[in-house]
């Protein structure tokens with residue numbers, strides 16, 4: 001089977017097996033793709049509506065950082081969707097076929113599928129186009145559907161499939177086995193003791209705790225300051241909390257390309273919370289993890305046995321009640337805030353982080369555009385593959401200019417994906433700024 | 449021959465149009481919406497969301513957020529289109545006498561009706577021409593345009609142009625059209641006005657109606673369904689504080 005190299009790399013047989021995804025021979029793909037698209041059109045109203053109502057007005061083009069950064073015309077949201085629309089018009093749309101030809105109907109072939117793979121991996125599912133499209137067409141929704149379709153064609157990206165497999169096997173995206181996770185946590189407890197002189201616990205599997213905290217696994221290894229800050233905040237607020245050894249991951253990659261993985265991830269966590277008897281689940285710093293919790297879980301996993309809240313909502317509660325206090329002078333630098341797309345547009349977390357920031361940093365400056373109009377970091381929907389570095393840099397270009405013009409020293413980007421993407425790409429664009437989570441900043445300012 | 453064009457075909461066209469639209473709308477409604485796609489910040493109530501749809505369709509709020517040029521062209525076109533559709537109803541329906549309700553004399557009312565019609569027609573043509581120029585001259589617009597995108601504009605320009613022409617230079621009166629249309633609506637055949645300009649205008653409109661349910665003009669209904677997906681308020685299962 002000779003196939004041209006695709007960026008990002010396509011999953012191999014072993015990753016497909018792990019996710020129970022089929023291998024489809026290249027010559028069978030067009031036919032299978034049509035069957036899958038037909039199925040999707042039957043259960044996603046958004047997809048059919050979007051394919052029907054776009055007027056090709058082009059209002060979305062200049063609003064998509066992917067197009068702005070790559071200058072590739074297929075990255076205009078409308079052109080991206082047109083790659084599907086032409087097949088839809090050919091096969092599924094109603095009306096006489098000569099009318100559909102006028103709309104650009106075109107039969108599906110190998111090349112179409114290659115284009116799908118390429119351009120639906122250059123959409124960050126950021127939803128900015130949905131805000132500017134007068135029809136409210138959310139191209140991210142089409143991207144999610146098409147990635148799902150590609151997965152069932154045996155063509156998820158290797159990176160995404162690998163992460164979903166790690167999650168299924170170990171309960172975290174990094175693929176760290178339980179002993180390593182526990183080791184890491186013990187190490188962090190020692191760090192905390194060294195730093196503060198206090199016995200600040202990081203409880204694991206503590207039954208009857210009030211809060212089950214679900215961090216993104218990268219916070220346990222890479223952004224440890226932020227994670228330790230959370231431990232300090234719970235300690236100071238006097239809240240009994242715990243991690244679950246079964247699952248230390250809030251970043252739900254299933255959202256990007258594979259519904260069954262998404263559902264299983266949420267199910268595991270809800271079950272862990274039930275077994276521990278917690279009162280609520282607090283989600284850590286991760287944009288799409290939050291979107292999944294906030295918007296999807298209830299629908300695909302059924303009613304939740306306990307509330308799911310975001311760390312920021314939880315901490316804001318402590319702050320407003322006076323259970324914790326910050327000393328702003330600990331963060332004297334100029335700080336700006338990057339709204340992770342899945343917090344602001346997709347997750348209703350716009351003012352909460354700002355209220356926290358204004359309580360814990362001295363010099364806060366807004367970026368332009370900001371809040372729900374903010375540009376994506378270019379890593380959204382898990383476009384974090386090493387082999388796609390050139391693309392990632394191009395996707396990040398509009399954001400880099402926004403950050404540069406704030407002149408900030410610290411860029412607060414409280415999302416695991418943003419934190420993985422921004423340092424690399426900002427360096428490439430020569431923007432001199434330190435990327436930190438909001439927890440890090442709160443941790444520095446917290447009066448213990 | 450003229451009874452075929454004036455009497456049989458219009459009914460078929462209207463039936464195909466209404467039936468087509470109904471089927472298209474039903475085809476959306478029968479598909480479930482598995483996930484909540486609300487984009488934040490969102491209205492807090494369903495009434496708020498409905499109000500959002502109204503302001504969006506009257507003011508084209510989302511387009512305003514982006515480039516103002518497109519907003520202007522598009523808004524000018526749509527708002528004058530709305531005026532013209534309303535104008536057709538009153539002008540033809542009440543023979544231009546609608547302004548007597550607010551105190552004008554019969555002649556004044558007719559003059560006003562014609563005048564407003566002309567202004568709206570000019571605005572509509574201007575909007576359409578600007579949209580067409582934009583589509584033809586911009587390389588990005590060319591990239592995303594297919595034949596149908598140009599065709600719709602040409603068809604609309606043809607309709608507006610022939611409509612203005614027949615009124616201004618061809619002496620088509622409200623009365624003649626009124627009698628014919630009322631005849632159609634009440635199922636009492638009256639011959640087609642014997643006026644080539646009118647027949648041309650009327651035929652183009654029928655072509656547009658036939659094309660409508662299978663073209664992007666579907667957005668005129670679909671926009672309310674697609675926007676509803678992202679503006680409907682999101683009831684959260686759980687809220688603390």
Ligand code: HEM
Nearest residue numbers: 055057134135504505522526579583600601665667668671
């Ligand atoms: C009979 C009804 C309608 C007709 C014939 C019509 C016609 C059109 C046409 C031809 C375009 C494309 C213009 C272009 O080439 O760029 C368009 C675009 C658009 N329409 Fe309509 N429309 C109708 C109703 C509506 C309604 C009811 C709404 C909103 C509530 C609406 C909102 C829009 C918007 C936002 C665009 C995109 C901007 C643009 O390209 O102008 N339309 N319409």
Ligand code: SF4
Nearest residue numbers: 064123124126127129
């Ligand atoms: S979701 Fe974001 S990246 Fe994707 S098409 Fe829309 S604006 Fe572009």
Ligand code: SF4
Nearest residue numbers: 054057058060078133
């Ligand atoms: S803004 Fe919306 S309607 Fe206009 S081209 Fe883009 S997706 Fe289509």
